[in-house]
Amino acid sequence: MTYTTLRHDWTAEEIAALYDLPFMKLVYQAQTVHRANHQIEHIEKAVLLNIKTGACPENCGYCSQSAHFDTGLEKEKLMPVSEVLDAAQKAKDAGAARFCMGAAWRSPPAAAMPALIEMIEGVNKLGLETCMTLGMLKEEQAQTLADAGLDYYNHNIDTSPEYYDKVVTTRTFDDRINTLNAARDAGMKLCTGGILGMGESRADRVSMLRTLSSLTPHPESVPINRLVPIDGTPLADAERINDEEWIRTIAVARIMMPTTTVRLAAGRHELDWAAQTLCFMAGANSVFYGERLLTTPNVAMEEDEKKVFKLKQVG
Ligand code: SF4
Numbered sequence: 001m002t003y004t005t006l007r008h009d010w011t012a013e014e015i016a017a018l019y020d021l022p023f024m025k026l027v028y029q030a031q032t033v034h035r036a037n038h039q040i041e042h043i044e045k046a047v048l049l050n051i052k053t054g055a056c057p058e059n060c061g062y063c064s065q066s067a068h069f070d071t072g073l074e075k076e077k078l079m080p081v082s083e084v085l086d087a088a089q090k091a092k093d094a095g096a097a098r099f100c101m102g103a104a105w106r107s108p109p110a111a112a113m114p115a116l117i118e119m120i121e122g123v124n125k126l127g128l129e130t131c132m133t134l135g136m137l138k139e140e141q142a143q144t145l146a147d148a149g150l151d152y153y154n155h156n157i158d159t160s161p162e163y164y165d166k167v168v169t170t171r172t173f174d175d176r177i178n179t180l181n182a183a184r185d186a187g188m189k190l191c192t193g194g195i196l197g198m199g200e201s202r203a204d205r206v207s208m209l210r211t212l213s214s215l216t217p218h219p220e221s222v223p224i225n226r227l228v229p230i231d232g233t234p235l236a237d238a239e240r241i242n243d244e245e246w247i248r249t250i251a252v253a254r255i256m257m258p259t260t261t262v263r264l265a266a267g268r269h270e271l272d273w274a275a276q277t278l279c280f281m282a283g284a285n286s287v288f289y290g291e292r293l294l295t296t297p298n299v300a301m302e303e304d305e306k307k308v309f310k311l312k313q314v315g
Helices: 012-019 023-037 081-093 110-125 139-148 173-185 202-214 243-256 273-281 301-306 308-313
Strands: 044-052 098-103 129-133 152-154 189-191 194-196 221-226 261-264 286-288
Touching (some): 012 243, 023 243, 081 110, 139 173, 173 189, 189 221, 202 243
Parallel strands (some): 044 098, 194 221, 221 261, 261 286
């Protein structure tokens, strides 16, 4: 096997063995795979905008936007197209490559499709890559979005198939995979990853990465989040995972999916600079840029400009 081999048949034992490598050996191996497949100086800047907030009928145990939990979040209707395009222009001016639009729905309502199409077309015209996360998609909906020019569909698998019903019960893991397949079949690229620290075990993290790597082709984008606990949600008091386990997960994801863009996603604001640097060493090559992520905090943009995007200076 070379550092560029794409595999979809990783076994749980092989993945667990990667996790168990001595830390520096694991990071070195991930960095070697990373250098063989990516420009080392490039960190993708993705900007995320909530285009419809709260009142979601799903019960994802980590989410402030679920109608099932009292989190004090103010709900908002679908944002007007002009406001979305203004935000996309600002993202472009700030150097973003991708503009991600998220709506708190189980599935996008038919009445919203014309506005969503206008958003996709408008953001594409600005020269940004487009990504949306709108909940479950049927085949026709996926095709409509793809035909409008949507580049990426985000739909995280969140955790392992085995642990999934401890996190959400209003849909199944298979529902998740069906939407990913619909998005892929319609011609869109996939952005799908997970959230660490929801009470899952190492074996669940292994199983989650195994599921992601079994998708053919691999998802183009894999965000690895750490739970940002939110008061009022069932997972507010979930046991935290430590920084090392997060870095190990990024490294294992990089080795298993060599050409994928691995995003150091939500929870990054809690990492100090040394830990963030280790994540980049371990193969993360994308971050969310901006003060907020849907409804949770993020690293200040000035700080990212001074630190993350100065990484370009090291080759
Ligand atoms: S994560 Fe998405 S689908 Fe789940 S409750 Fe939040 S907005 Fe709804």
